[in-house]
Amino acid sequence: MDIVESFKKVAIVGAGVSGLACAKLLGDHGIDVVVFDKSRGTGGRASTHRSGDYAFDSGAQYFTARDALFVAQVDEWVTAGIAAAWRGETVRLRDGEVLPGQGSTQRFVGMPGMSSISRHLARDCRVTTGFRVVRLEQDRDGVALVSQDDHREGRFDAVVVATPAPQTAALVRSAAPDLAAVAERVPFSACLALMVAFRDRLPLGFDGAFVDDSPLSWVSRDSSKPGRLGDETWVLHAAPSWSDENFAAEEEVIVESLRQAFVRATGVAMPEPLYSRLHRWRYALPPEPLPDRFLFDATNGIGACGDWCAGPRVEGAFLSGTALAERVLQWFVEGAESRARRS
Ligand SMILES: Cc1cc2nc3c(=O)[nH]c(=O)nc-3n(C[C@H](O)[C@H](O)[C@H](O)COP(=O)(O)OP(=O)(O)OC[C@H]3O[C@@H](n4cnc5c(N)ncnc54)[C@H](O)[C@@H]3O)c2cc1C
Known part of the structure; x- marks a missing residue:
């Protein structure tokens, strides 16, 4: 220049x-x-959403890098210790079935939380x-x-x-x-994001899942990301259309619906959380x-x-x-x- x-x-x-x-x-x-x-x-x-000892990536869950300029930037962040590869097992949940995820995608996260970027x-x-x-x-x-x-x-x-x-x-x-x-x-779609923490590890063999045909579109074990400390934490993202339709609903109604959707998608009961917080992203993603x-x-x-x-x-x-x-x-x-x- x-x-x-x-x-x-x-x-x-x-x-x-x-x-x-x-x-x-x-x-x-x-x-x-x-x-x-x-x-x-x-x-x-x-x-990163922080509350007491808890921290969650409530919005972006991870990032990928395809363009050479961004690949170089991510390399610099990794070298600086503020980002790292997330090697969590990622799958797809459909009709009660656990299907393999896209194995080759390399995912990165901010360290110790997304805000570090x-x-x-x-x-x-x-x-x-x-x-x-x-x-x-x-x-x-x-x-x-x-x-x-x-x-x-x-x-x-x-x-x-x-x-x-x-x-x-x-x-x-x-x-x-x-x-x-x-x-x-x-246009922008909304996203209702539920953050929950548990005393014990949930008996699920994956750390992140895209969810089909459900009020949920994504669930992840946030605590499986590098640099995170403490209890078992999960982030549940409602699907765009479900989020748009239910954006203004009562908090208890949304939370209960998402918990039920989690149980249906994973087949695992959700224990009473130690911490639960709903975040409403009004402008989440531009389709x-x-x-x-x-x-x-x-x-x-x-x-x-x-x-x-x-x-x-x-x-x-x-x-x-x-x-x-x-x-x-x-x-x-x-x-x-x-x-x-x-x-
Ligand atoms: C639920 C969710 C999940 C996502 N998952 C992923 C993912 O897994 N991977 C991925 O790569 N991306 C993901 N994304 C998308 C990613 O987060 C965004 O693409 C990216 O962060 C957008 O950055 P931005 O700078 O364009 O906008 P933003 O991050 O929205 O920044 C805009 C800023 O402007 C400020 N602002 C707005 N209005 C005003 C005003 N009037 N005055 C002053 N300040 C104002 C806001 O406070 C905000 O800080 C996700 C997003 C959401 C919400």
Whole structure:
């Protein structure tokens, strides 16, 4: 990448994998980057839920690496000790039968939890948590972020919105309506996630299972992942259609339905858990992601990235954020060149 004029300021909305991958590459090129997230921590859908002694990967369960750029990144994380291969036995459950899983897939997890990936990406970034952006405001001096309590941050030379598509559409509607129009056509499905801990190991000969024809789509023994300590913990993910239909149901009703589905799928009774917690992912996965790796409006420097652009996985989020950072750097270079020609 050519020389970028110094003192460029970029805001990133969203401290998930895509936003932080974008922030990291921009920061490596000397851009002054600030990341804002509405949550208390980083990681978004690839984060670890902690409660007392318990920790669960409530969203992303593992990641795979196919693209050469992401393969190299995962190698670096493994060398740094913040990710490791998960060698748990993975199967498919169908009609009470246990079928073999896809044996050749190499799966990785963050160590000691999924959040370590975002913490590592964010290590040289300025991250402001607890800041919910409600809209972007653009004028001739740049773009400002407006928070829910009407606080303004900025102005910034460029803004990257790295949130799920429906949230992106709402944020950029007034400042970048064309971008909003594309984002609002990208659907997202929900996921109801049940996290449970038990005193004793469940008598199941596998650690992860894709579940067919059930309210559940995936169950895993979270405690079988490398670096996890303590009791037997499981994460149960409800299938997208079941999650969408039951998203607003009473917690007890959802929990009981998922426990019954687990018993039906595995054939094993579920003992009374030591800990049980339901998480409702409103925007979990985009079933029909865009073919483009990112969206960018070169008239105002507002861009959008995330797994809904490059593929509904941690890898897609990483590649999307990285590709948008390259586009923003190129845009700064183009701006500098055009000013140089005019002077
Ligand atoms: C239940 C579930 C299971 C999954 N399983 C897997 C899996 O096994 N393997 C895999 O590779 N992927 C899996 N994924 C997908 C993976 O988690 C995502 O693809 C990836 O984490 C998306 O990263 P992102 O940066 O695009 O978005 P996100 O992680 O959603 O990050 C967006 C961030 O923006 C913040 N934000 C949103 N709105 C605002 C606002 N208005 N102001 C400020 N901040 C805001 C959020 O708090 C969040 O931190 C799973 C996801 C879920 C939910």
